[in-house]
Amino acid sequence: MDCPTCEAMVDAYVDGELSATESAAFEQALAGCPDCRRRLEETRAMSGFLHELPVEPAPDLLRARIERELRTISAAAAPRRTMPQWTKFAAMAASLIVAVSIGWVGGTFTGRSGAPGDEDLVSTYMRVASSDHPVDVASTDRHTVKPWFAGRLDYSPPVHDLTSDGFPLEGGRVDVVAGRKISVLVYRHNQHRVALSLWPATSPGNTKAKVVEHNGFAMAQWRHDGFEMHAVSDIAANEMEAFATALDRATGEDR
């Protein structure tokens, strides 16, 4: 083997791309070729240095964003009306298991004074997201939606259209969770829906929205103007924060 051949094989040798015969020939040639030995040494050094570099795994947020897109694509592809009832249930149950296993930081309401727990709120969201009739009263007009609740609930929830903030009001519904009737307002954000469950607060003061994201769901929990607010959606965490901010501002302008 002459030196140019030997030199050309250095990288393939280091990378394990030579056959056993070629490797043996190369090693033999190497013995008589100091230049190629130096080259080999350097190539190994470069390879070793690059192997030392830290490898960053894909961030959770990226994973969640992709999951959300995939779910949207799957959902758009499945024609709802022809979907057999049991698949809808199975899908809902699967989502619920995911959602319940999330564990909502700082928000354990279950079993206390009959207030809804996280799993109730997520199932509320699932009813909104997967139903053909997400709302009982469909209107973007708060003056239609707000009076609709009168006589159906023992409280009057604040209702605001947030179209100018990118969250048009779709309507409202009453949900029975934990043996109690609560108001649910449904907002749209692009092709996603946001389910906002709200009921009168038992503690005073406002709190900042705490947003938790997991598996493509974003959940926000906060207290504003005498109401406990719980929002669930498959939008991104920062969009959920924007939603809570817009809602608080709209409530503030009211007074």
Added chain:
Amino acid sequence: MSDGFPLGPPLVEGPRPDAATVERFRAIVLPHLDAAYGFARYLTRDPVQAQDLAQEAVLRALRYFHAFRGEEARPWLMRIVRNTWSDFRARKGVNDQPLDVVEDRAAEGPDPEESALASDRRRHVAAALAALPADTREILVLREIEDLSYKQIASVLDLPVGTIMSRLARAREKLAVELRGRLGRREHGLPDM
């Protein structure tokens, strides 16, 4: 080797993927998301842009998935990452960032377990890699960090295997030159040429 996707638009999309296709995609392609992000990270040299690139590439891969014929999924996805990056750069007029921007954040924070010397070296290696031209950088990343074979790299870059071998040799030489400008060779075990 020329059965792949054109660099840049127009791109041929398949029929709208149904739920079963999405499931198959999730099982076959999504396990390589870490690799796709890692590659995107080195191409863009920016963590935020890398996420955008990886996301767009994965969604594009889903639209192309109808053309996936059971070849190896990892190089297939890497190729789409690379093509998406070319489109990104063409679309946004993004060029390689000036180096002083990337120089200092190319490496992770110090690891207490590690000697100061090794961590210092790692930082220099990362900076030297980031300083290389895009085509040199990508071939080194595909080989050394993503651990692809010559054949797989050839399919990602759409080049003959022989070209991969010679380009890789040149790329390592360039890295050595770049590093030599940054490291004191004696302390870091860099051989003399």
